[in-house]
Amino acid sequence: xxxxxxxxxxxxxxxxxxxxxxxxxxxxxxxxxxxxxxxxxxxxxxxxxxxxxxxxxxxxxxxxxxxxxxxxxxxxxxxxxxxxxxxxxxxxxxxxxxxxxxxxxxxxxxxxxxxxxxxxxxxxxxxxxxxxxxxxxxxxxxxxxxxxxxxxxxxxxxxxxxxxxxxxxxxxxxxxxxxxxxxxxxxxxxxxxxxxxxxxxxxxxxxxxxxxxxxxxxxxxxxxxxxxxxxxxxxxxxxxxxxxxxxxxxxxxxxxxxxxxxxxxxxxxxxxxxxxxxxxxxxxxxxxxxxxxxxxxxxxxxxxxxxxxxxxxxxxxxxxxxxxxxxxxxxxxxxxxxxxxxxxxxx
Amino acid sequence: xxxxxxxxxxxxxxxxxxxxxxxxxxxxxxxxxxxxxxxxxxxxxxxxxxxxxxxxxxxxxxxxxxxxxxxxxxxx
Ligand code: SF4
Numbered sequence: 421x422x423x424x425x426x427x428x429x430x431x432x433x434x435x436x437x438x439x440x441x442x443x444x445x446x447x448x449x450x451x452x453x454x455x456x457x458x459x460x461x462x463x464x465x466x467x468x469x470x471x472x473x474x475x476x477x478x479x480x481x482x483x484x485x486x487x488x489x490x491x492x493x494x495x496x497x498x499x500x501x502x503x504x505x506x507x508x509x510x511x512x513x514x515x516x517x518x519x520x521x522x523x524x525x526x527x528x529x530x531x532x533x534x535x536x537x538x539x540x541x542x543x544x545x546x547x548x549x550x551x552x553x554x555x556x557x558x559x560x561x562x563x564x565x566x567x568x569x570x571x572x573x574x575x576x577x578x579x580x581x582x583x584x585x586x587x588x589x590x591x592x593x594x595x596x597x598x599x600x601x602x603x604x605x606x607x608x609x610x611x612x613x614x615x616x617x618x619x620x621x622x623x624x625x626x627x628x629x630x631x632x633x634x635x636x637x638x639x640x641x642x643x644x645x646x647x648x649x650x651x652x653x654x655x656x657x658x659x660x661x662x663x664x665x666x667x668x669x670x671x672x673x674x675x676x677x678x679x680x681x682x683x684x685x686x687x688x689x690x691x692x693x694x695x696x697x698x699x700x701x702x703x704x705x706x707x708x709x710x711x712x713x714x715x716x717x718x719x720x721x722x723x724x725x726x727x728x729x730x731x732x733x734x735x736x737x738x739x740x741x742x743x744x745x746x747x748x749x750x751x752x753x754x755x756x757x758x759x760x761x762x763x764x765x766x767x
Numbered sequence: 768x769x770x771x772x773x774x775x776x777x778x779x780x781x782x783x784x785x786x787x788x789x790x791x792x793x794x795x796x797x798x799x800x801x802x803x804x805x806x807x808x809x810x811x812x813x814x815x816x817x818x819x820x821x822x823x824x825x826x827x828x829x830x831x832x833x834x835x836x837x838x839x840x841x842x843x
Pocket of ligand 1: 518519520521523524555629630631632633
């Protein structure tokens with residue numbers, strides 16, 4: 421008697437990887453999921469920072485998928501290692517700062533390491549030929565298999581018929597006949613399968629699985645790199661890029677201004693690390709300063725923050741400024757007029 | 768049975784879950800782990816992760832700014 425073969429599935433939280441795992445479960449394979457946290461991931465909670473979104477999206481989609489399928493899920497923190505992928509992608513970027521091909525190779529490589537450490541037999545992903553312009557083309561799919569080191573142990577159940585035989589198929593661990601031949605950008609077959617399996621309520625992220633595909637986000641990251649003169653980041657940096665209004669009035673500093681209560685509360689968590697401003701004569705946002713402002717810059721920053729307070733039309737707004745361990749001090753300022761805030765300041 | 772505490776305050780999801788998962792890796796069946804977090808999402812994710820892996824939530828205390836989730840580890 422042979423024991424059950426074991427597959428580790430890359431679970432993103434979306435429909436495709438869920439279906440790929442389901443196909444394996446149907447073939448009697450033992451499946452466990454693996455999910456990587458890069459810091460750029462789009463998942464419910466990030467959006468839930470804003471008050472209006474707080475009641476929805478309180479779930480982690482990868483966990484939801486795992487629970488729905490009845491498989492274990494291992495979430496791996498790859499924040500540090502992933503930096504090199506974002507900063508120096510060998511295969512370059514997609515439409516924005518998304519290094520999809522390097523990213524896929526990296527994730528499969530990590531899954532392959534996990535497989536070796538945990539005595540699993542093969543890896544599956546929910547990739548579909550031709551679905552993504554960069555990482556899921558017929559000619560780039562072998563690149564992922566090769567560069568990850570997984571080679572023939574990487575099986576893509578949703579499009580296996582369009583790719584060379586893999587080891588699990590050759591060995592008869594999985595029946596190739598029961599695998600699929602999906603290709604292209606149409607989602608129809610997957611949606612039909614979801615229906616047939618009764619897997620509704622799955623997440624449908626627009627764009628991609630991470631913020632790097634988002635144009636606005638990417639421009640904020642480029643601005644961060646340009647202002648620092650080096651392409652690098654810390655987790656706090658990239659988390660803060662997801663929140664607030666970012667304005668850079670001078671090359672050496674920018675303001676991150678909360679847009680509503682939820683964001684203000686989120687920014688409060690960073691008060692100890694950043695110089696911050698808050699209107700006190702009127703209701704207004706919390707703003708963090710990233711950079712090295714001098715006194716004139718602080719005055720300008722205070723006038724900007726006053727502009728986004730309820731005192732925007734007042735003659736004077738009192739703004740409290742807290743810098744490091746110093747006692748907070750206040751400035752009475754005239755809010756900047758809209759025409760004094762050039763469009764280019766908005767990052 | 769030993770009682771452990773994990774401080775996951777100020778971490779955003781999914782980091783509290785990842786820390787919980789990594790801590791539980793080092794624990795034995797019957798141990799109790801109390802996770803303290805501030806991201807409200809953790810109150811959804813940590814129980815979901817525990818259900819998947821067979822650990823039991825034995826107490827949840829939601830205070831103004833903090834959530835304390837107590838888990839009984841089960842590795843059987
Ligand atoms: S969208 Fe982001 S997470 Fe997805 S493959 Fe591309 S870089 Fe990786």
